[in-house]
Amino acid sequence: MNAVTASTFSSVEQIVAAITAVREHPVLLLTDFDGTLCEFKDAPDAVILSPPRRLALSALAARPTWSVGIVSGRRAADVRQRAGLRGSAYYAGLHGMEIDGPDKQFQVPDLGALHDEIQRLGNALADATASFPGALLENKDLSVALHVRAASPRDRQHAERSFWTLARPMIEAGTLRLQRGECVFELLPNIAWDKGDAVRWIEADARHRHGAAAFPIYLGDDRTDEHAFDAVGDRGLTVVVGSRPSRAQYRLPDPAAIERLLTRLATPHAPH
Template sequence: MTRYLFGDWDKVSERINASGRTLLLFDYDGTLTPITSSPGEAVFPTGTKQALAALARLGFTVGVISGRSIRDLKSIVGVKGIYYAGNHGLEIEGPGIDYIHAVSSLHIKALRDITGELKERFLDIKGVIIEDKGLSVSVHYRMANGPDILKVKKIFRDIVSPYIDSRKVGRFEGKKVLELRPPTKWDKGSAVKAIKRLIISEDTGSRAGDYCVMYAGDDVTDEDAFRVLGRNDISVRVGKKRSSKAAYHLEDTGEVVEFLYRLKRLG
């Protein structure tokens, strides 16, 4: 059972103040900004953008980790000097790092072939969006009519099953989205560890225990990040869920913005 973050704020703020350095990592959709019907409709609020930039200036290490492509993520968020991880961590950019996880041409070809099939089969079903993100592909069905959702899932399953059986792709599911990625163990948790290793290596004399990592996210893929955090780190689930690896929760994106402002006051 997660605890309400603001109800435990004195303890949380004490932990942040006591750390030598704090790494603040956030999911994007559903965490920093509300989920929209279409990925293209998401707008990053100016106040939230300014709060992230202010936290970076105050000495916090800031990053955004998303299922979006890194190009899309950087374009939307637009804060310089912070870390970005796209495609659930398969791409990472920021101070001192420009990383793309190694993916074989076989897996890339499978994703391209599947994308073509999906676009053809979903052409006549309203409300389905195919998002080709280079290293992954997503099928968004939030705008589909209720009776069509089972049909969408069946078509998706029929197309991708042979590729999954031959380990050419991996299948994942989130909030009203079906996703395909290369069958690798690299995920958002891997990205969290990679960014933490980098900043520790560049901070002479520091140790892993000197750092406090905070990660906030709202979806299934964020559980991968929660799993890699240690006892002195802070994991925050956004939204209500009975089971989560996170220690804390916030109700919605509005409370995430309030969290950002509370962090600013600590700085």
């Protein structure tokens, strides 16, 4: 895979042209949610997919040879509700550990085995970080995440220290793993599964539904999306959002550019 440099942004037309070149194949379009489809907000609950992006993705999902999906750190049900897409789509939550497909669901084995322990830890973490303005503890039922985007540097440091003190025993015991994202620290069951595994599962299911292998496209901004970029490899097309180093083939600056790409792909003369 030829990775883009951190200083090089691609044009939307470059990416559309690359997809047009494979118009005879089914297409599988997968994308991250926060930071890719949607701009980040201080409060995760404030994020919702904008109408133009919802309409473009819904139009692509309605094409008979296209499959569309969202792969997120959010719970699958949460991202489904916030996306509000019309028609069939894949929703992969918890970084791909649960997948809600058009006619099939998947969850990694033993995902819920630590539910009670995670809830106890989540309650303790919420109490420990509540006194730091701008630090937000998100309980996802099967994981907990500390968001520090809105915290001052001092409060962020104190919140992270409290978070680490309580989480360290379960991390060092191998029970939980720490997932670092954009101004977020998340504790997940220590299960060997990531967004790349989710991409491969969705690809296999889409192949079964279409009767042929699809050309995979993946859009993402986070470090966790690198697993998905690797899973797609040179068999498809990958786009990173932002300026961080990445193994993706193309680069766009922000979710607004992703909106332009999706709108362009959804126009009648774009690749079908």
